[in-house]
Amino acid sequence: MNSFKLSVVIFALLACALPLPARKPNVIVIFTDDQGTVDMNCYGANDLVTPNMDGLAKRGVRFTQFYSAAPVCSPSRVGLMTGRTPQHGGLNGNVPLDSVGMPSQQITIAEKLKEGGYATAHIGKWHLGHHKETIPNAQGFDHSFGHLVGCIDNYSHFFYWSGPNKHDLWRNGKEVFHNGEFFPDLMVKEAGEFIDKNKARPFFIYFALNTPHYPYQGSPEWLDHYKDLPYPRNLYAAFLSTTDDRIGALLKKVDDVGLTDDTIIIFQSDHGASEEVRAHKGGGSAGPHRGAKFSLYEGGIRVPAIISWPGTLPENKVRNQIATGCDWFPTIMELCEIPVATHKIDGKSLLPVIKSESETSAHKIFHWKSGNAVAVREGNWKLVMSGKKVELFDLPKDLGEARNLAKENPEVVERLRGKSVEYWFSIIQSK
Numbered sequence: 001m002n003s004f005k006l007s008v009v010i011f012a013l014l015a016c017a018l019p020l021p022a023r024k025p026n027v028i029v030i031f032t033d034d035q036g037t038v039d040m041n042c043y044g045a046n047d048l049v050t051p052n053m054d055g056l057a058k059r060g061v062r063f064t065q066f067y068s069a070a071p072v073c074s075p076s077r078v079g080l081m082t083g084r085t086p087q088h089g090g091l092n093g094n095v096p097l098d099s100v101g102m103p104s105q106q107i108t109i110a111e112k113l114k115e116g117g118y119a120t121a122h123i124g125k126w127h128l129g130h131h132k133e134t135i136p137n138a139q140g141f142d143h144s145f146g147h148l149v150g151c152i153d154n155y156s157h158f159f160y161w162s163g164p165n166k167h168d169l170w171r172n173g174k175e176v177f178h179n180g181e182f183f184p185d186l187m188v189k190e191a192g193e194f195i196d197k198n199k200a201r202p203f204f205i206y207f208a209l210n211t212p213h214y215p216y217q218g219s220p221e222w223l224d225h226y227k228d229l230p231y232p233r234n235l236y237a238a239f240l241s242t243t244d245d246r247i248g249a250l251l252k253k254v255d256d257v258g259l260t261d262d263t264i265i266i267f268q269s270d271h272g273a274s275e276e277v278r279a280h281k282g283g284g285s286a287g288p289h290r291g292a293k294f295s296l297y298e299g300g301i302r303v304p305a306i307i308s309w310p311g312t313l314p315e316n317k318v319r320n321q322i323a324t325g326c327d328w329f330p331t332i333m334e335l336c337e338i339p340v341a342t343h344k345i346d347g348k349s350l351l352p353v354i355k356s357e358s359e360t361s362a363h364k365i366f367h368w369k370s371g372n373a374v375a376v377r378e379g380n381w382k383l384v385m386s387g388k389k390v391e392l393f394d395l396p397k398d399l400g401e402a403r404n405l406a407k408e409n410p411e412v413v414e415r416l417r418g419k420s421v422e423y424w425f426s427i428i429q430s431k
Helices: 003-017 051-058 073-082 109-115 183-198 220-225 233-256 325-335 351-355 410-430
Strands: 026-032 061-067 119-125 143-147 203-208 263-269 305-308 317-324 365-370 373-378 381-386 389-394
Touching: 026 073, 026 233, 026 325, 051 233, 051 263, 051 305, 073 109, 073 325, 109 119, 109 203, 109 325, 119 183, 143 183, 183 203, 183 233, 220 233, 233 263, 263 325, 317 325, 317 351, 325 351, 365 410, 373 410, 381 410, 389 410
Parallel strands: 026 203, 026 263, 061 317, 119 143, 119 203
Antiparallel strands: 061 305, 263 305, 365 373, 373 381, 381 389
16 A cells, blocks of 8 residues: 555544534524413422423423513513613514514624524514514524514414404515414424424524413313313413423424434523403413513513523523523523624623522623613612602512512612613613
8 A cells, every 4th residue: 555545544544533523502492472470380380281391491490580671572582682681672662563673783693693503593473573674584594484573363373453454474574374274383393394404503493482472272172171270270271281282392303303412492481471351361370479461570570481401401400590581692602602792782691500509690780671660680679660659679588579668778779779770871872
């Protein structure tokens, strides 16, 4: 064998011996809609059946003091998608039909992961804009399937808020029709096809469910199962367990293609449960917490949240530190080894907290706004202000926010009020 052939053989042998570069993890964010603070078995519900959501907690880390970025749909999604508070992200309230939506210059998780070589998909609810510059395909998503406004009927796929009624189902900017097909089933099918197409490379799926948001449309078997629960809990429970089934179908698909250990699953509700008329004035539960959707009390912004990556992150663990929906952005970037955004974000990586129950909370202070109300959380203290009404709560001792301690602690009120004014003034100055 001449020296050239010998060199080729040696090079080939060495190449075989070298370890292959580690595959970057896939990321799936499962975002439920209007799910109550405690509406899973692992969060204390004893009248529900939620094995698939609970299964994520068993093989992951569950947070007990996790907050949405806002108590309503669109701003909450700004926090998730951009890592910024809704106010820094340029969207304070829900996106109406005549609005552009979240400013297109905002940088999303999808854009960052796409830059890092990921295939990206939005499947489900968007509610961040329906103009050509603010739809998912213009915000970093290679593939998009779902509805662009607040919610839809799950069979006709119409948005019924105000006339004329509007059909709202799109695939990559083109209107599509699947009349009579259950939307969560369409989502699972679409996600499965995307996984099959991209399983050889890292992918990101934003799986944004339209459920258990009204209209409550649980499957017949779950409606029968919960028939003895009082109204409207029975309708909500049936829809939540129907949702859990579809989450299970998605997780089974990941497992069937052999990617469970290569996939980070993040689960969160967008905010608390609804008490709107369209939601039968309730059904979801905040447990011991006060308030619901639209409210800055705990029942409006404290939500179930879980992260799972079997074999890499801790399993069957609970974390009591304060965390927020804005924190997933930098957490995902760190786990995927993609440089964190150079622009200003409000989120903090949760990886230190995920790895250690003794780590301090990522946030010393956090601010919320909803309508004319604002709230501040700093340590154990939470200040809620609306007009002339000022309330101060010691949350660990008063989960129901029933005892206003403002008069007994004027110095705390003034300190937190000052920080709130300073924060909101900085928002105005930055515009």
